[in-house]
Amino acid sequence: MNGLAPEPRARRTLVAGVGNIFLSDDGFGVExxxxxxxxxxxxxxxLVDVGVRGVHLAYxxxxxxxxxxxVDVTSRGGEPGTLHLIDASEPGDRAPGTExxxxxxxxxxxxxxxxxxxxxxxxxxxxxxxxxxVVGCEPACLDEGIGLSPQVAAAVPEAVRMVTELxxxxxxx
Numbered sequence: 001m002n003g004l005a006p007e008p009r010a011r012r013t014l015v016a017g018v019g020n021i022f023l024s025d026d027g028f029g030v031e032x033x034x035x036x037x038x039x040x041x042x043x044x045x046x047l048v049d050v051g052v053r054g055v056h057l058a059y060x061x062x063x064x065x066x067x068x069x070x071v072d073v074t075s076r077g078g079e080p081g082t083l084h085l086i087d088a089s090e091p092g093d094r095a096p097g098t099e100x101x102x103x104x105x106x107x108x109x110x111x112x113x114x115x116x117x118x119x120x121x122x123x124x125x126x127x128x129x130x131x132x133x134v135v136g137c138e139p140a141c142l143d144e145g146i147g148l149s150p151q152v153a154a155a156v157p158e159a160v161r162m163v164t165e166l167x168x169x170x171x172x173x
Contacts, residue, residue, distance in 0.1 A: 011066040013042075013170045014129070015163060016050045016057055018072040025080075025139035025152045029071040032135070032159045039164050042171035054113040061117050061129060067170040068129040069163055073152075074136025081151030083159055085166075086134040088114060131170065135162050 017033025019026040033049050041047075050057045061068060074084055114132065121128050137159060140149035148156070 011044060011130075011170050012064065013045045013067040013069065013167050014060065014065045015045060015047050015069045015071065015167060017048070018050050018052075018054070018057075018070055020052050021146060022144060024141040024143055024145045024147065025073055025137075025149050026142050027146070027148060028073045028137045028139070028152050028156070028159075031148060031153075032071045032156050032163065035156060035160045036163060039160065041164065041167055044171050045167045055116070058113050058116040058120060062120060062124060062126040064127070065129045067131040067133070067167075069166055069170075070132070070134045071159065071163060072134065072136055073139040073142070074134065075138060076136070078138045079151075080138050080140030080149060081155040082138040083155055083162065084134070084136040084138075085162065086136060088132045088134055089130070133166060135159055135166070 015033065015036065017029040017031075017036075019029040021027035021030050030049055030051060033047055036047055048057070048060065070088075074086070076082075076084055078084070117128055120126065137152055137155050140151045147153075
């Protein structure tokens with residue numbers, strides 16, 4: 001032993017873009033993630049385009065992430081294009097009444113993924129991410145169609161800025 005303190009470990013952060021690009025504004029998370037690939041992010045940050053593969057995300061989270069940032073549309077009653085930062089770190093912070101969802105990839109909303117994650121962690125002894133943050137955007141249209149509404153498209157650059165700032169803060173030990 002050389003008497004030196006161990007080098008601090010960077011906190012691992014997973015940023016997941018969630019949504020269905022064939023349902024208009026539901027593609028917000030995927031588009032934001034696409035734009036995040038152009039940003040200089042800490043080496044401890046990994047970007048993943050989850051799309052509608054929520055079950056895949058739940059299993060990916062068993063791999064020891066310190067922080068999860070979900071990027072998705074979020075209906076909270078605001079004007080279309082309004083961004084929300086939601087801390088869902090504690091199970092009680094998540095949508096009330098969320099039950100573990102059946103393993104149906106077409107119905108795995110972020111709330112269902114987090115409920116499944118809680119179940120998987122309890123069954124495997126794995127630890128969920130220390131922090132779970134959601135960068136959500138109020139949708140204008142969730143009808144079939146490719147492309148974001150003007151309001152949601154205008155919110156993407158600010159969402160990129162928010163996520164970039166969050167992951168830089170989370171990377172600091």
